[in-house]
Amino acid sequence: MFNMASKIKATPLTIVIKLGTSSIVSPEYPFLPHLQLLSSIVETVVHLRSLGHRVVLVSSGAIGVGLRRMDLRSRGKGLSHKQALAAIGQGRLIALWDNLFSQLDQPIAQVLLTRPDISDRTRYLNAQNTFSELLQMGVVPIVNENDTVSVTEIKFGDNDTLSAIASAIVHADYLFLLTDVECLYTDNPRNNPNAKPVRVVRDIEKVKEQVSTSTLGTSLGTGGMSTKLIAAELATAAGTTTVIMHSAKVNDIFSVIQNGAGPSRDISETPHLEEGPLCTRFLRREEALKDRKWWIAHGLHAAGTIIIDEGAYRAIQRKESGGRLLPAGVIKVQGPFASHQAVKLIVRKRRRSIHNNHNNMDKPEQQPNSTISRNSIDESIPSSPTPASASASTSRSTSTSNQMISPIIKQLSSGSGLSNSTSIAGIGIGPQPDTPQLQPILSLSSSVASLDPLSKSIPPSPAIRGINEHSQLNTTSTLNNNKEDDKVDSDWEEIEIGKGLAQYNSVEIDRIKGMKSSNIETILGYSESEHVVDSITFL
Numbered sequence: 144m145f146n147m148a149s150k151i152k153a154t155p156l157t158i159v160i161k162l163g164t165s166s167i168v169s170p171e172y173p174f175l176p177h178l179q180l181l182s183s184i185v186e187t188v189v190h191l192r193s194l195g196h197r198v199v200l201v202s203s204g205a206i207g208v209g210l211r212r213m214d215l216r217s218r219g220k221g222l223s224h225k226q227a228l229a230a231i232g233q234g235r236l237i238a239l240w241d242n243l244f245s246q247l248d249q250p251i252a253q254v255l256l257t258r259p260d261i262s263d264r265t266r267y268l269n270a271q272n273t274f275s276e277l278l279q280m281g282v283v284p285i286v287n288e289n290d291t292v293s294v295t296e297i298k299f300g301d302n303d304t305l306s307a308i309a310s311a312i313v314h315a316d317y318l319f320l321l322t323d324v325e326c327l328y329t330d331n332p333r334n335n336p337n338a339k340p341v342r343v344v345r346d347i348e349k350v351k352e353q354v355s356t357s358t359l360g361t362s363l364g365t366g367g368m369s370t371k372l373i374a375a376e377l378a379t380a381a382g383t384t385t386v387i388m389h390s391a392k393v394n395d396i397f398s399v400i401q402n403g404a405g406p407s408r409d410i411s412e413t414p415h416l417e418e419g420p421l422c423t424r425f426l427r428r429e430e431a432l433k434d435r436k437w438w439i440a441h442g443l444h445a446a447g448t449i450i451i452d453e454g455a456y457r458a459i460q461r462k463e464s465g466g467r468l469l470p471a472g473v474i475k476v477q478g479p480f481a482s483h484q485a486v487k488l489i490v491r492k493r494r495r496s497i498h499n500n501h502n503n504m505d506k507p508e509q510q511p512n513s514t515i516s517r518n519s520i521d522e523s524i525p526s527s528p529t530p531a532s533a534s535a536s537t538s539r540s541t542s543t544s545n546q547m548i549s550p551i552i553k554q555l556s557s558g559s560g561l562s563n564s565t566s567i568a569g570i571g572i573g574p575q576p577d578t579p580q581l582q583p584i585l586s587l588s589s590s591v592a593s594l595d596p597l598s599k600s601i602p603p604s605p606a607i608r609g610i611n612e613h614s615q616l617n618t619t620s621t622l623n624n625n626k627e628d629d630k631v632d633s634d635w636e637e638i639e640i641g642k643g644l645a646q647y648n649s650v651e652i653d654r655i656k657g658m659k660s661s662n663i664e665t666i667l668g669y670s671e672s673e674h675v676v677d678s679i680t681f682l
């Protein structure tokens with residue numbers, strides 16, 4: 144193992160390695176830990192450290208270890224039961240890691256995260272500072288979701304997603320998703336001997352239509368191949384090359400990072416990615432989203448929605464707009480939300496113009512930070528669509544209103560799980576495990592209580608009282624109760640285009656919508672900004 148490693152030119156990299164439950168404990172009772180595998184991970188991590196790399200481990204397995212401790216055969220159905228098992232298992236899991244790492248004198252740290260730690264900018268930055276400090280101290284942070292306090296609505300749900308978020312927090316060069324299969328295949332290799340490995344992915348959108356995402360996980364884990372695609376999309380958008388690899392071949396990490404694009408090497412300078420160990424590499428986006436933009440797009444949940452007209456959409460795509468929206472372009476506000484909370488932006492467009500300008504819609508004039516890579520897919524994937532993927536295309540073409548929204552993003556917002564991906568692959572495999580909702584609907588009371596960490600100290604206004612009262616009735620209702628206005632007739636489409644940070648609360652923006660900025664002070668009694676949304680990030 145160390146021969147390969149010793150040849151590596153030690154450009155210090157930040158590497159996140161994610162191990163699923165299936166790699167930590169056996170899937171069947173009595174859920175014995177995979178000690179040999181865990182030891183080889185520990186040896187690999189320590190050697191990476193000795194080469195100057197910074198390493199973060201994302202480790203599932205708390206519930207599995209909890210089951211073993213309590214001599215139970217199944218995790219049961221109740222949420223609190225699972226939370227209790229995680230509480231029992233997490234301590235033992237970290238003790239197991241500490242025991243193994245101490246054999247090689249490597250200090251570790253436990254980092255338990257929940258979704259609100261990421262949604263809240265201050266907590267996100269605090270987590271970032273802690274990671275940075277730990278890595279500087281030469282410690283290996285071991286991350287898991289804090290299952291004991293994560294209820295369904297606010298869960299990451301699977302550690303693939305959590306590992307992508309951890310990668311963005313630490314600005315990782317690589318994320319290795321270790322699992323029980325070597326790589327992504329064009330079909331399920333266990334059912335179809337003609338399934339081909341997909342070795343390099345440049346365009347995740349395209350690859351999703353052409354590969355099997357049938358889960359190869361076990362009864363204990365919640366992830367599968369689909370959640371790995373979500374993780375890859377999130378991580379590559381943050382500038383992290385993501386690799387799916389068999390956990391038994393963890394030693395291959397050395398040759399992957401030796402041949403791959405690092406911080407000082409451009410992807411175009413690495414033409415031999417098809418060679419080397421069998422794994423799937425999702426190449427990082429060359430134009431990675433900046434930390435704050437990534438956080439707005441993926442870390443932050445939208446507390447409300449602002450619907451804008453086509454003119455405003457064109458305007459905010461121009462560089463001169465600075466990614467900020469004026470009140471004049473706002474048609475409707477859906478809240479409630481507080482000032483400085485994130486809001487979804489939706490453009491209301493005439494259907495005809497959507498069809499005519501479809502290409503323009505796909506490629507907005509100025510969208511340097513689009514989360515969707517349009518590069519061509521890996522040549523190793525057959526180009527002729529399968530019947531299933533053809534039907535997937537058909538269904539997309541009938542759903543014009545969704546064309547601007549990355550399906551990954553839709554899954555994140557809807558928490559609808561990933562069963563569509565299974566049907567795209569057209570494989571007769573049972574249903575995917577449910578992926579709990581990833582974009583939580585936080586109660587306004589919690590949002591307003593903190594009034595969002597980004598907010599400057601704004602004197603409490605009647606508007607805030609207004610939204611508090613409103614929140615007790617219905618946290619997602621439309622502020623403007625004009626039914627005619629709500630009706631989007633067949634000539635119109637509403638398309639989600641991105642997210643931004645509201646500069647006023649929902650009641651205030653509703654009052655100044657359609658107005659010139661010069662009227663803000665007269666209407667609201669104060670003017671914090673001439674814009675209603677700032678820091679716009681396009682999907």
Ligand SMILES: N[C@@H](CCC(=O)OP(=O)(O)O)C(=O)O
Binds near residue numbers: 203290
């Ligand atoms: N946080 C949970 C693991 C969640 C989970 O199942 O993740 P994974 O095995 O990666 O699909 C635990 O530690 O048991």
